Amino acid sequence: MSKCFADGLPAGQLDRAPFKFQHQLLQHPALSIEGLSESLPQLPADRIMYSKGLSDLAINFDRAHIEHGNGLGLRETIETIRTSSSYIAVRDPEDHPAFRGLYEDLKSEVGALLREGGKSRTIHQPRMWLFIASPDAVTPFHFDRYSNVLMQIRGSKQVAVFPNFNPEIVPTEVCESYMDRKDSQSLWREELDRHAVKFDFSPGDALHIPYIAGHYVKNGAEDVSISLSFFFQTDETxxxxxxxxxxxxxxxxxxxxxxxxxxxxxxxxxxxxxxxxxxxxxxxxxxxxxxxxxxxx
Structure with a gap:
């Protein structure tokens, strides 16, 4: 029986189109604000990036923690996240015991989906990221070097996903450069929004974002947002x-x-x-x- 996802996922659509489904992690203790307050300060400092609550889709997401600091320490940022207009991104938290079992479960279930859909013999480069954000914060437009399953734990948001391999959205040379580990750059233009498929997102919802598909996120106004991303590569990607x-x-x-x-x-x-x-x-x-x-x- 699945520990992470609801049954009946369209595994054949992985990396072909975004699709929404349901996850089963709402009660996981590591993903509560109390659990995060305890575990995150124990992670290496370079795993955690935090900034002001972002509001501009054109901000360079990879440099937000450098160029848009919130003037607070990590523990204070977590404790005041509802009111301080802040954004926290945590990479590779699975080294902490609180997340290790969850990481292994996600790796196992996503690997099984890839095999079921004929997408890959195995999962490659699996990684976890956590995102904690104040109400109304946005995640600027960007694309990732991986495929992604995004899971909403607390709060609401709207996620806009764009077709991958479309040079009108991400120019070919820009995509190639970024995949060769060169610095990212801001690509957002308002006219791109006509290409977006938008998903309303609440606790329990999960979304598959295909490899290199551009996307942005707008958090709801009513609560702190906590979400978990599981990134991975396949034989094809x-x-x-x-x-x-x-x-x-x-x-x-x-x-x-x-x-x-x-x-x-x-x-x-x-x-x-x-x-x-x-x-x-x-x-x-x-x-x-x-x-x-x-x-x-």
């Missing part, structure tokens, strides 16, 4: 990632010839070939870098 990394590196060398690599996602065979050739692109880049340094010397 790993191929897409390596193919995009190949494109990003190879583009530099063929652009002077007036050439450009074809976007990832159009041909499974070509994506697989690019993923296999990533070490070649990496080697060429190192050789070219060494040649430039020698020439400069």
């Amino acid at each position: 790993l191929r897409w990632t390596d193919a995009m990394r190949f494109n990003h590196r190879w583009r530099k060398w063929i652009r002077p010839l007036g050439l450009s690599p074809s976007p990832v996602g159009g041909s499974a065979a070509l994506d697989a070939a690019k993923a296999r050739m990533l070490p070649l692109a990496t080697g060429v880049g190192r050789l070219m870098g060494r040649a430039r340094r020698l020439a400069a010397a």
Whole structure:
């Protein structure tokens, strides 16, 4: 019997479209505000990022904790989260005993769904993130390097999800650069909202956000929001990632010839070939870098 999700999920839709379903984690003690107040201060400081309650969809989400500090310590931020207009993001909390069993349960159930839907032989790079936010705070528009299951524990929100592999929303070169571990950048423009599929979200709801699908979140006004994300890669998304990394590196060398690599996602065979050739692109880049340094010397 499932510990985390309701039965009957459309496993075949994973990474094809966003869809809402139900989770079963509302009573998990680690996810209450009291449990979080106890466990989060025991995690390494670099796992926890907190900022002012964000209100602009164009803010760079990855740098919000650096550029929009709230002037409070972590414990005070948690204790005053209802009134202090703050936002807390916690990465990889599963190292704390309070979350370890939950992490293993999610890993097992999502892995089984991937196999059921024929998406992957196994789950890759599973990660947990926690988000705690004051009423009316927003999560700015961004996209992730992973597929995602987002679960609402407390409060309400509206989640807007955008089609992946659409260069009108996330330009191809920007996506490739980010997948090759370059810095993110703000992409939000009001006209993008016509592409959004919007989901009203309350405690017990879960949402699948496909790999690299842009999204933003607007929290409700009535309560603190607590949500849990479970990120993962599949056999297919790993191929897409390596193919995009190949494109990003190879583009530099063929652009002077007036050439450009074809976007990832159009041909499974070509994506697989690019993923296999990533070490070649990496080697060429190192050789070219060494040649430039020698020439400069």
